[in-house]
Amino acid sequence: MAVHTIFKEANFKAAATYSGDQGEQYATLKLEGILEAPQNLCVVCDTRTERGHKLGRHTMPESAAYSTVCAVQNLWLAARAEGVGVGWVSILDPVQLRTVLRIPEHVLPVAYLCLGYVDKFASEPELERFGWEKRMPLETAVCYDHYTEDTAS
Numbered sequence: 001m002a003v004h005t006i007f008k009e010a011n012f013k014a015a016a017t018y019s020g021d022q023g024e025q026y027a028t029l030k031l032e033g034i035l036e037a038p039q040n041l042c043v044v045c046d047t048r049t050e051r052g053h054k055l056g057r058h059t060m061p062e063s064a065a066y067s068t069v070c071a072v073q074n075l076w077l078a079a080r081a082e083g084v085g086v087g088w089v090s091i092l093d094p095v096q097l098r099t100v101l102r103i104p105e106h107v108l109p110v111a112y113l114c115l116g117y118v119d120k121f122a123s124e125p126e127l128e129r130f131g132w133e134k135r136m137p138l139e140t141a142v143c144y145d146h147y148t149e150d151t152a153s
């Protein structure tokens with residue numbers, strides 16, 4: 001499948017950016033399910049859409065893409081509630097993806113998803129289990145700053 005070829009090329013380039021133990025570990029990671037997944041879905045965002053009569057997008061046109069990401073998250077939660085696994089594959093060259101899927105210039109490829117029933121859901125994220133990265137503690141993920149009523153008004 002053409003998208004799998006795009007992944008392999010992008011993944012080869014990404015792998016080359018790691019060295020030593022990290023490089024070896026990267027090579028063992030399962031980073032896509034393009035061929036195994038019964039369903040591949042490319043979620044896109046039409047940046048010129050008139051939906052909502054552009055409310056909120058005069059000032060922040062990028063909010064169209066943010067809304068699309070929220071839709072992906074909702075799809076992910078709904079799928080998970082139905083026992084369907086979802087994997088987001090971002091190791092893809094967007095220009096090549098556009099060509100293969102014939103995505104027009106004004107339409108943004110946001111998420112390439114692999115969906116399907118899985119044998120089991122792991123109790124912790126795979127990348128954490130394999131020691132690639134630890135989950136960020138809430139204290140460091142959230143930035144607390146002095147915020148007063150004066151600042152708010």
Ligand SMILES: Cc1cc2nc3c(=O)[nH]c(=O)nc-3n(C[C@H](O)[C@H](O)[C@H](O)COP(=O)(O)O)c2cc1C
Nearest residue numbers: 030031032080085086087088089090091121122126
């Ligand atoms: C924006 C985004 C891009 C991602 N890209 C990849 C990717 O290219 N390859 C990969 O293996 N996981 C990627 N992930 C992570 C996985 O899709 C996801 O965390 C994993 O499938 C575990 O899903 P679960 O939390 O439902 O178990 C990405 C996640 C996000 C949010």
